[in-house]
Amino acid sequence: MSIRRKDTLVFEKPPVIAAWAAVGGKREGEGPLASGFDLLVEDSAFRAENCPGWENAETLLQTKCAGLCLRKAGISADQVTLAFAGDLQAQCTASAYAMRGLGIPFAGLYGACSTMAEGLCLGAAFAGAGYSERTLVMTSSHFCAAERQFRTPLVYGGKRTPTAQWTATAAGACLLRPAGAAGVPVLSVTFGRVQDYGIRDINNMGAAMMPAAASTLLAYFHTFDAVPGDFDAVITGDLGVVGSELLRAQMAREGYDLFNHLDCGCLLYDRNRQDVQAGGSGPGCSASVLCSWILPQLRRGEWKRVLFLATGALMSQTTFLQGESIPGIAHAVELGTPKGEKNG
Amino acid sequence: MNYLWAFLVGGGICVVGQLLIDYTSLSPARILTGYVVAGVVLSAAGLYAPLADLAGAGASVPLLGFGHLLAQGVCRAVDETGLPGIFTGGLCAAAGGIAASLVFALLAALVGRSRDQS
Amino acid sequence: MKLDPKSYAKMVRRASPPSPVGKDCLWAFFVGGGICLAGEVLRQTYLTWYDAEMAGTLTSITLIFASAVATLLGWYQKLAAHAGAGTLVPITGFANSVVSPAIEFKTEGWVTGVGAHIFGIAGPVIAYGTLASWVWGALYWAMSKGG
Numbered sequence: 001m002s003i004r005r006k007d008t009l010v011f012e013k014p015p016v017i018a019a020w021a022a023v024g025g026k027r028e029g030e031g032p033l034a035s036g037f038d039l040l041v042e043d044s045a046f047r048a049e050n051c052p053g054w055e056n057a058e059t060l061l062q063t064k065c066a067g068l069c070l071r072k073a074g075i076s077a078d079q080v081t082l083a084f085a086g087d088l089q090a091q092c093t094a095s096a097y098a099m100r101g102l103g104i105p106f107a108g109l110y111g112a113c114s115t116m117a118e119g120l121c122l123g124a125a126f127a128g129a130g131y132s133e134r135t136l137v138m139t140s141s142h143f144c145a146a147e148r149q150f151r152t153p154l155v156y157g158g159k160r161t162p163t164a165q166w167t168a169t170a171a172g173a174c175l176l177r178p179a180g181a182a183g184v185p186v187l188s189v190t191f192g193r194v195q196d197y198g199i200r201d202i203n204n205m206g207a208a209m210m211p212a213a214a215s216t217l218l219a220y221f222h223t224f225d226a227v228p229g230d231f232d233a234v235i236t237g238d239l240g241v242v243g244s245e246l247l248r249a250q251m252a253r254e255g256y257d258l259f260n261h262l263d264c265g266c267l268l269y270d271r272n273r274q275d276v277q278a279g280g281s282g283p284g285c286s287a288s289v290l291c292s293w294i295l296p297q298l299r300r301g302e303w304k305r306v307l308f309l310a311t312g313a314l315m316s317q318t319t320f321l322q323g324e325s326i327p328g329i330a331h332a333v334e335l336g337t338p339k340g341e342k343n344g
Numbered sequence: 345m346n347y348l349w350a351f352l353v354g355g356g357i358c359v360v361g362q363l364l365i366d367y368t369s370l371s372p373a374r375i376l377t378g379y380v381v382a383g384v385v386l387s388a389a390g391l392y393a394p395l396a397d398l399a400g401a402g403a404s405v406p407l408l409g410f411g412h413l414l415a416q417g418v419c420r421a422v423d424e425t426g427l428p429g430i431f432t433g434g435l436c437a438a439a440g441g442i443a444a445s446l447v448f449a450l451l452a453a454l455v456g457r458s459r460d461q462s
Numbered sequence: 463m464k465l466d467p468k469s470y471a472k473m474v475r476r477a478s479p480p481s482p483v484g485k486d487c488l489w490a491f492f493v494g495g496g497i498c499l500a501g502e503v504l505r506q507t508y509l510t511w512y513d514a515e516m517a518g519t520l521t522s523i524t525l526i527f528a529s530a531v532a533t534l535l536g537w538y539q540k541l542a543a544h545a546g547a548g549t550l551v552p553i554t555g556f557a558n559s560v561v562s563p564a565i566e567f568k569t570e571g572w573v574t575g576v577g578a579h580i581f582g583i584a585g586p587v588i589a590y591g592t593l594a595s596w597v598w599g600a601l602y603w604a605m606s607k608g609g
Binding site for chain 3: 358363366367376380383384385407408415421423438448449457
Binding site: 054148152156159161197207214241242249 | 463466467471473474477479482536538539542544545549555558559561563565566567569583
């Protein structure tokens with residue numbers, strides 16, 4: 001059962017993330033987290049598999065990621081009782097087509113780059129309530145599919161501004177099980193509220209999403225009278241360098257020294273070596289960092305308690321062109337370390 | 345000298361575009377559209393022809409030159425055919441560039457494919 | 463939250479790294495100037511056989527062809543990532559903006575993909591250029607009647 005405290009669900013018997021997998025592309029494979037990935041694809045177009053387009057390539061990322069996750073869990077697709085999945089494509093087609101192949105009961109999600117946290121919140125709630133025995137949570141993004149949908153054709157010559165972020169070609173998948181199974185426990189989940197502080201620059205998503213991250217973080221801290229030091233790390237989704245700096249400044253104003261803050265957008269790539277401007281983004285960014293780097297450290301017991309706070313920008317190309325500002329959202333997932341299996 | 349002026353004027357026109365990108369929130373598409381319209385206006389004001397005489401391709405290759413081409417074309421068509429020329433002159437003068445872009449684009453689409461930037 | 467949109471806009475401006483204007487302009491100047499220089503070499507060559515107008519048109523067509531090839535091979539995008547306006551403003555940038563959607567949207571079909579998107583970026587340039595020339599033509603006609 002779980003207890004509702006304001007916007008947070010606290011699990012008395014925490015469900016667990018029993019298995020996970022991360023898949024990345026070429027640039028992710030050249031980044032600092034490469035060794036944590038389960039699969040790195042050199043050709044993001046999957047030409048050897050006769051993949052017809054970028055959207056289909058993203059579906060393949062998800063299919064491979066789901067397959068790896070299920071293999072690590074030692075189960076087959078028909079044993080999965082529910083899947084929450086999402087991506088950036090219009091109508092979430094990358095997930096839908098991946099699920100067409102897997103045949104799992106499927107609820108599609110859209111939370112932009114926050115989708116992994118959104119899925120974990122829902123998946124943990126379902127697992128905690130006993131509604132689903134084996135829940136797959138998965139998100140992806142593909143640089144090329146995002147670029148052609150939201151920006152310009154890939155061979156179009158354009159210069160990126162320093163505040164722009166690079167959409168990750170990556171996918172992450174987690175298998176959630178009810179309390180009792182082995183795995184990394186989900187201690188609580190906090191659903192965020194949409195925040196909009198009037199940012200209109202589509203090339204500065206970190207700035208647009210920061211207030212959402214701060215708002216969810218403050219909601220958690222106020223509800224539980226917690227401080228950043230209660231965690232080994234507070235890890236935001238993809239604020240990038242600009243959004244991260246703004247978040248630390250804002251939290252300082254609120255009276256919290258966010259000394260242990262990390263950001264998936266800054267972790268996935270080496271900004272000095274790789275040309276990614278302000279950092280990575282996309283639902284695949286936070287999902288793959290979670291599954292390649294955060295969860296393994298929790299399982300090994302190197303970290304005891306982490307707040308995973310994925311952020312999303314909820315505009316569309318249409319609302320942007322119509323002059324609307326960019327609303328953001330952030331959901332928080334509190335993760336612990338497995339009980340009684342230290343350094344396992 | 346022709347070559348030096350072509351380089352300096354052409355480069356200078358691009359620097360103005362770069363300053364617009366860096367200091368304003370104008371998107372590249374707006375800058376291109378602005379350049380063509382500005383080319384028509386500068387040509388109409390009689391300012392662009394002297395620059396084109398001086399810099400040759402340095403003035404005609406940037407998109408300002410495309411606007412100049414449209415403006416020159418419409419004037420000549422009006423001289424030759426009167427009022428209907430306002431409809432035919434601009435695009436007739438620009439036809440070579442537009443048709444070449446379209447034909448080469450379609451041929452490129454025939455043989456090419458989209459590529460990842462990684 | 464201790465935050466309001468007005469003060470946040472200020473915070474964001476301070477935190478956002480500015481574009482490296484000096485470096486950007488040098489790139490734009492040398493690449494843009496270089497493309498124009500190449501254009502002038504072509505123009506002078508064509509002038510040996512053709513009149514000024516045809517030499518200009520052939521120069522444009524040659525540059526557009528070169529841009530189409532560079533776009534096809536992915537080189538134009540790589541150069542533009544540094545050159546910015548240096549590759550945007552010359553006619554080669556116009557060609558790139560026509561060729562790149564044609565290649566990109568092949569997967570959506572020749573008519574509904576390639577055909578429909580081919581002017582997705584360059585369309586406004588032609589539309590407003592044509593309108594401006596029409597307005598100027600009308601003025602020119604009126605002036606020639608009046609004068």
